Amino acid sequence: MNSLLASLDRNILTLVTFLPLAGALLLVLVPRRDRDIRWLALIVTLGTFLLSLHLPARFHAGQPGFQYEVNQIWITSPPIHYHLGADGISMWLVLLTTFLSPLCVLISWKSVQDRVKEFFLLLLVLETAMIGVFLALDLFLFYVFWEATLIPMALIIGMFGHERRVYAAVKFFLFTMIGSVFMLAAILWLYAQTGSFDYVTLQEAIRLGHVPHLHSAMLWLFLGFFIAFAVKVPLFPFHTWLPDAHFEAPTAGSVILAGVLLKMGTYGLLRFNVGLFPDESRVHAPWIAVLAIIGIIYGALVAMVQPNLKKLVAYSSVSHLGLVVLGIFTFTAAGTDGAVYQMLNHGVSTGALFMLVGILYERRHTFDIQQFGGLATPMPAYATFFLFITLSSIGLPLLNGFVGEFLVLSGAFQARMLYGILGATGVIWSAAYMLWMYKRVFFGEVTNVANQAVPDLSARERIALWPVALAALAMGVAPMLWLASIDPAVEAIVRSAAPVLARMVAP
């Protein structure tokens, strides 16, 4: 038994990463019977989730550095390694991915009727690529996974989305692709100077100043990574692709996009920008924080005036992700802990919001808030779930959003009073637009006849929603379950980003 566990420890990352891809290959061979395909996709994603539970179960929270590492040579020239590893940050993002994937399958059960095989195939390929992004510790491997997320996502938007889906898919593709070209250039420059793509090696070499010509190139390297990630987050002013992509994507696409893909951007900022270039990050923190704050306020204000439910949720993402970026660039343990926690929160809450909005769309075929009103009467269970998630999203104490927002804001106040004050307005805004939206959709009399007989949640939809609701509650009540392993990883990054002066004074 112990030897089995030990061998699982060694191979768990590979298994979790490639199980969905194996499922996708299996799907290719299965004949086009939609029912079988849905079940197969559900079994594969659920299996991946169960397997990924091994990660937190056997994780040593106190141990610094990466765990479950696999490091093998993939290509010898240039020396590219198949190097995977998880720390407290990446582990939970992987779990977020594997947690949301089966729910995406469930939520697409009925709404995807056409080209079912292609849809679930793309979803499974996408899952492998996303997990790979969070686990890769070789910059080249990271880039490969990063690019690999692009095509399935663009196809999901473009093949299964709403009216302007092609426009949204192409815009999404071009924005991300152009952004990542800069990152590739930075990666190749680092390789040309050091002869290595390995994250740990490079981090060490940069810290010890062993990289020739680094000083003059630092700014460009930092910006190369920054642009790729800022587009993905998306940080103001790179956010214009997001409302289109979110709005046009099918429900599962939006859930994955908001829940996981945006986190790839914030994860990248934390892991690569701050992790590799701590000093440079500090230098640029002020204007990045300003962009983040603009994003928080601007996203919230635009969300406020949206007549369209799905766009409202999409713009709220711009606002929430701004808060995450602000947390990262406070360089405080609390702020960064909060940022990571908020990434998970946003995945759960906004993922759930998109699921809920999608459920409504399946019934009414519109996202127009004016078309609704008084929905609490015909759909009490739906209204309850929606309220719960709304409260989690706006940070009600005892729910997950509160913990993340509190930590980020306390970090922001430590860093600079003004950041804290302005960031805190974001929390107020979000309460305003979310609750106002909730009032308009659910409260009052049923004014639109079409809403009188809207069926409430089906059993399948309840099964998809219960896990997120429970996760939101658990993460609000017992945050230490997560923070215990997040904090050491964050400490390691923040410590390396300590002010240059403080490090020189310290022994």
Place this chain on the structure above:
Amino acid sequence: MSAVTILDYVRILPELTLALFGVLIMVADPLLGEKRARPLGVIALLGTLASLAATTWQAQHPGPAWFGMVRVDSFSLFFHVVIALVALVVVLVSFEYLEAEGIRQGEYYALILFGAVGMMLMSSAVELVLIFIALEISSISTYVLAGFRRRAAASAESSLKYFLLGSFATAFFLYGVALMFGATGSTEIAAIAQALRSGGATPLVYLGVALMFVGLGFKVGASPFHVWTPDVYEGAPAPVVGLMSTAPKAAAFAVLLRVLFAADSPGWFWPLWLAAALSMTLGNLGALVQSNVKRLLAYSSIAHAGYILVAFAASSEIGVSAAIFYAAAYAAMNVGAFAVVSHFAGAGERYVEMDDYAGLGRRSPVLAAALTLFLLSLIGIPVTGGFFAKLYVFSAALKANLVGLVVLGVVNSAVGAYYYLRLIVLMYMREGKEEMPAVRVPAGLAVGLALSAAATLYLGVWPQQVLTYALESASALLH
């Protein structure tokens, strides 16, 4: 002069095998009735397989042969394998195509094999006159193949254009050979290299190199000698274009490598730089405005010739190996792309407009998925051969400090992404105009597609082995 031994025959065995099978096809053709022509395709298939086997056997016996005219080394072996595989896929794809087009098949298959003989010889010949003869064998076969859709005027135009301009180009090459001979007193690459090293370069040598560059530049379809490509590709039968755009080009690149680097020729840097920059730019800009898929792929092939020339301009061992790797990757993805195009075109090549591809993802998921893979590889997306090919080329150029070319190349790749993606968007995100019939995938095509897809993915996931071969080839060429 030493006598001819058995080894001399072994060292041209793949070529001999192909020629024998070609003759066999010609002999068998009249014996079989008009209707029963498929066995000829099978003979051709066996011929390519036999030449592949011969190539692997030949690998045990490297060295010069035929009085120093031919040399078997890693370099020639690499190109032999690429050419044999391309011919294999083209033969597989042609089965259905020829029946749909109602083309008499005998000479068609024989010409493919004879053409491959020429191309293989181009890669193993180390003497300029033999190189010229090999070039002619390969060219004449492809001229005829281009005109095989006899009922289509475009095909005749394609063949004639290709023939007239091609003969002109080979004449340039021949003139260059003559001048080199005049300047150095030899037509053997090694002897030329020695003469150039010891005697230095005279104006005559520069002129000779320039003329040979013009001739080969035409064959690889590099700017400014590219104007023939779109028209010729548009008119020629689609499987033949799959052949023309890959194998003879790879062979011509092999010759160019020999003439420029193995012979230590001077004065090629700026012409190469210019040709690379022009090819990438004109190819991609031209492709942007096309509405015909064959023309689009024609312009894209010009652009890819440009990327390969970037590696040439790097003029290092890494650069040469990058060029070789690129030629192999390009052969895999482009022959695959044309396999899809030729099958989808249908009888009389009716469906070759971009708009015809709308909704292909629904009508034939297999064809659409395969074409998507090849297009992604042509863009240079990771996990496909095209990605590593571009990576090696650009990193070799960076090492040689050709920053300008690399920037131009990267910008061009981004432009290229746009028109390849347009096709993917059409296939998956738009609905077909009229009710076009679902497209069946016959067995021959399926095997051909599977081969090229497997090669494309193999080069994208495990490029190490082929890169090692490419490096060995480069060092065999340069030392």
